[in-house]
Amino acid sequence: MSTLRNSVRLVGRVGNTPETKTFDNGTKVTLSLATSDFYYNDKKEKIETTQWHNIVAWGKTAELIQKYVEKGKEIAVEGKLTYRTYEDKEGVKRSITEIVINEVLFF
Secondary structure: OHHHOEEEEEEEEEEOEEEEEOOOOEEEEEEEEEEEEEEEOOOOOOEEEEEEEEEEHHHHHHHHHHHOOOOOEEEEEEEEEEEEEEEEEOOOEEEEEEEEEEEEEEO
């Protein structure tokens, strides 16, 4: 059961070209992932909702994404949910929720 703690699994489509940044401690890749769900309303109309997720990958996972993933590609990811705050260029404190992944599966 310990593998269930803070575990996130998503299947969706990549919303942007992955961005790569190199730091002293390794390579970081960021991208957005869209997941969609649907339901039928009272009028039997199909309603689709889309959620956007910020994805971060490091190391070998980042290298794989950098090499094989492009905008629109469907992928599955597994990782953990993280929250962080930062200060933007204007000095305003911002918060962000990200999924730091350790596994990616290509379709």
